[in-house]
Amino acid sequence: MDVVNLAFVAAVLGSSAPVLYAALGGALCGRAGLFNMALEGQLLWGAFSAVTVSWWTGSAWAGVVAAVVTTTVFSGVLALGAVTWRADPIIVAVGMNLLALGLTGFLLRELLDATGTFAPAGLPGLPDLDLLDGVPVLGALLGGQTLLVPLALLLAVAASLWVNRTSVGLRLRGVGEHPEAATSLGVVVPRYQRATVLLAGALCGLGGAQLSLGDVTAFTENMTSGRGWVAVAAVMLAANRPLLVLGACLLFGAAEAWGFRLQGLGMPQQLTDAAPYLVTLVVLVASRLRVRRRLDEADPVAAVSAAHPEAVVHPEETR
Amino acid sequence: MNHVPRRTTRSRGPAAAALLATVLGLSACADTGSGDSGGNAAGGETAGSMIVITPNPVGGNNFLELAVEGAEAVAAEQDLDVRVFESSDPTSIQQNVEAAVREKPDVVVGLSFSLQDAFATVPVDNPDQQFLLVDGCPAPQPENVTCAAFREHEATYLAGVEAGLLSRSKKIGVVAALDTPFIRRWVDPFAAGAASVDATVTSTALFVGGDNPFGDPARGRAQAQVLADGGADQVLAAASGSNVGAFEVAASGGFQAYGVDVNECESAPGQVVDNVLKHVDVALASAVTEILAGNAGGAKVYGLAEDGVGLTALEDDVASSGCLIADHPDVIEQVQQVRQQIIDGTVTVDDPAAG
Numbered sequence: 001m002d003v004v005n006l007a008f009v010a011a012v013l014g015s016s017a018p019v020l021y022a023a024l025g026g027a028l029c030g031r032a033g034l035f036n037m038a039l040e041g042q043l044l045w046g047a048f049s050a051v052t053v054s055w056w057t058g059s060a061w062a063g064v065v066a067a068v069v070t071t072t073v074f075s076g077v078l079a080l081g082a083v084t085w086r087a088d089p090i091i092v093a094v095g096m097n098l099l100a101l102g103l104t105g106f107l108l109r110e111l112l113d114a115t116g117t118f119a120p121a122g123l124p125g126l127p128d129l130d131l132l133d134g135v136p137v138l139g140a141l142l143g144g145q146t147l148l149v150p151l152a153l154l155l156a157v158a159a160s161l162w163v164n165r166t167s168v169g170l171r172l173r174g175v176g177e178h179p180e181a182a183t184s185l186g187v188v189v190p191r192y193q194r195a196t197v198l199l200a201g202a203l204c205g206l207g208g209a210q211l212s213l214g215d216v217t218a219f220t221e222n223m224t225s226g227r228g229w230v231a232v233a234a235v236m237l238a239a240n241r242p243l244l245v246l247g248a249c250l251l252f253g254a255a256e257a258w259g260f261r262l263q264g265l266g267m268p269q270q271l272t273d274a275a276p277y278l279v280t281l282v283v284l285v286a287s288r289l290r291v292r293r294r295l296d297e298a299d300p301v302a303a304v305s306a307a308h309p310e311a312v313v314h315p316e317e318t319r
Numbered sequence: 320m321n322h323v324p325r326r327t328t329r330s331r332g333p334a335a336a337a338l339l340a341t342v343l344g345l346s347a348c349a350d351t352g353s354g355d356s357g358g359n360a361a362g363g364e365t366a367g368s369m370i371v372i373t374p375n376p377v378g379g380n381n382f383l384e385l386a387v388e389g390a391e392a393v394a395a396e397q398d399l400d401v402r403v404f405e406s407s408d409p410t411s412i413q414q415n416v417e418a419a420v421r422e423k424p425d426v427v428v429g430l431s432f433s434l435q436d437a438f439a440t441v442p443v444d445n446p447d448q449q450f451l452l453v454d455g456c457p458a459p460q461p462e463n464v465t466c467a468a469f470r471e472h473e474a475t476y477l478a479g480v481e482a483g484l485l486s487r488s489k490k491i492g493v494v495a496a497l498d499t500p501f502i503r504r505w506v507d508p509f510a511a512g513a514a515s516v517d518a519t520v521t522s523t524a525l526f527v528g529g530d531n532p533f534g535d536p537a538r539g540r541a542q543a544q545v546l547a548d549g550g551a552d553q554v555l556a557a558a559s560g561s562n563v564g565a566f567e568v569a570a571s572g573g574f575q576a577y578g579v580d581v582n583e584c585e586s587a588p589g590q591v592v593d594n595v596l597k598h599v600d601v602a603l604a605s606a607v608t609e610i611l612a613g614n615a616g617g618a619k620v621y622g623l624a625e626d627g628v629g630l631t632a633l634e635d636d637v638a639s640s641g642c643l644i645a646d647h648p649d650v651i652e653q654v655q656q657v658r659q660q661i662i663d664g665t666v667t668v669d670d671p672a673a674g
Contacts, residue, residue: 007548015541115376116534119563121585215537218563225531225538256538260525260545269498269526 006140008257014145014215016253017152018043018224021207022231023238023245024152024159025200030240031163032196033176033189037093038078040228041100042201046071046208048104051118051219052111060124060213064148068205074100075201079194097228105221118219125217126209146214148206155203159242172196176240204228233280237287248283255279368400368424369607372415374433376405381581382599386430386453389600393607399425409433416441426451426610428603438464449615453603456618465615467606470622472508473661474595475555476668477623477630477654478577479512481593482553483520484650485575486513492523492551492574494542494565496532496558503671505557505579505595511669513553516653523551533559540564547573553592555579562586575643582631584641593644594631602627624662633658 022039029036046067054063077096082089112118126146132139142150163169174182175192183189211227212219230252238244259272371390377383387403394401402424404415416437419427427448429438432455439457442450442464449463456466482491491513493506510522525542527535539561546554547568555577556565562583569576570587578586578594585591602621609619621627631637632644632651644651660666 117560220534220560225535269528273528
């Protein structure tokens with residue numbers, strides 16, 4: 001069994017796309033100074049509404065549009081709760097995640113008359129990019145994927161450019177890094193935060209649709225299975241920078257896909273399950289070490305005091 | 320019969336659950352869907368009564384529908400009053416078991432391992448009530464709990480024989496939910512059965528794992544694709560809700576699939592060979608009959624000999640099952656011989672879940 005080949009990269013791209021959408025949304029919220037932990041719930045909601053509307057209308061694209069619209073509306077809970085009413089965003093997010101899990105299970109029964117799994121014959125899924133068949137490399141990478149997979153990659157680049165190279169992006173960063181300064185320059189902080197949360201909702205809708213109409217064509221209760229939490233980890237690992245988020249998501253996806261292949265070669269499932277988390281720990285430790293070294297170089301005083309703690313004079317001792 | 324339904328004392332439990340359900344969107348409801356007792360629909364005096372508790376709503380769940388059919392069959396045969404309490408979540412399982420005990424039926428029947436926790440505690444507090452747990456067993460097992468278990472590995476072995484005979488690439492595989500000794504009953508015997516007819520066949524097992532092993536179709540699909548890319552052409556899907564993904568790979572021509580528990584041949588029309596069946600109706604009816612005859616307690620195990628497990632290929636209606644195996648009468652014939660050998664004891668199937 002090949003461990004790395006084009007099919008492997010294609011599998012990683014496909015399985016990472018839903019996580020990437022959610023993580024991009026989370027990173028933008030992070031840039032606006034709001035920790036969006038409701039990615040799991042929004043992703044699940046997007047997956048559910050995509051399948052429901054696709055089934056009702058017979059059009060997978062209508063499902064995608066519905067997922068974007070309804071998940072944006074759903075993210076309004078966070079926008080209203082955490083921005084307008086200034087509730088703790090973590091508590092609001094926990095509530096949203098639980099609500100999405102319970103509500104999708106309930107509506108699955110009420111609207112679609114199914115329990116556990118909804119995958120009827122004839123449920124329209126998103127088409128593959130057959131156009132690319134025969135194109136070297138690109139065909140192998142994206143030919144079997146839906147349009148939403150390359151779109152996720154493009155959006156990651158676009159988000160990076162938007163945040164770093166446009167004036168709106170600059171204001172967004174200002175809102176997150178120093179809200180008082182942004183306010184003093186006439187930027188309405190809550191308006192930027194609300195808009196970003198809603199944008200993240202739309203992205204999660206796309207991610208959910210890719211999961212339930214692209215990756216597979218089915219809805220299963222709790223089918224996101226922690227992908228939203230992996231996205232939160234990616235956001236934190238990448239410190240809210242969209243291009244690094246892309247890297248982190250691909251890293252997680254590769255770790256998972258590699259885990260499957262290693263299982264096939266006889267490695268126990270319990271160990272391969274841990275692969276994405278091991279990778280996270282390794283990268284976190286490595287990146288902290290690098291940041292530490294850079295800080296030491298940038299601040300000679302801190303470097304000296306770190307190297308010679310006995311030389312540091314503590315104020316309370318002199319008193 | 321001396322059963323006095325004390326509805327007033329338990330109206331609060333399910334009501335509170337229903338309120339909570341509205342909040343969380345989980346509809347919990349005890350006592351819904353009282354099933355008919357077949358011959359006793361008129362509500363006259365019956366010789367006895369039983370209450371069946373399901374872990375999930377019955378509608379749409381083939382396995383539970385089959386169990387209720389078995390309950391109704393034995394009820395008609397033994398002149399019993401049968402009612403079905405459907406659960407929707409762990410809280411309502413516990414409430415349903417307690418509500419059933421208060422009704423004092425002759426036997427309280429639980430379905431699947433989801434009821435193991437409730438059946439480990441409630442029977443201890445109600446030593447005079449008889450309980451039957453089908454497809455699961457609490458540990459430790461209270462004296463008044465009878466367990467009905469299956470030798471699934473025997474049927475899996477037969478499916479392996481089919482895979483061994485039908486595989487062209489000589490590579491087969493399994494996508495299973497979790498790597499546990501019990502779930503390995505759908506893994507190891509599949510490889511062993513195939514190897515028994517063709518020693519050159521190699522089998523690869525992948526386990527979905529992760530946060531939601533029984534309901535992660537995307538991971539199930541990714542793993543099935545890994546097997547397909549590796550050349551496997553006969554794959555058993557034993558991953559519950561994650562099976563959808565595996566069947567999608569089968570439908571797109573990746574391999575021919577095998578289902579589990581019920582007939583899943585329509586999940587990927589023309590690409591599913593056969594199913595490892597669990598005749599939960601047979602086991603339930605037979606176990607209830609034994610308990611009513613005073614032969615309660617212990618574990619009753621149903622394998623090929625008792626017709627508790629089987630394959631779609633061995634059913635009478637295989638021709639209309641939609642399964643590929645119907646096109647291979649020679650394979651069916653060979654499987655029937657192996658089945659007889661297992662029943663006779665000339666072929667033994669190792670149980671991965673044994674000690």
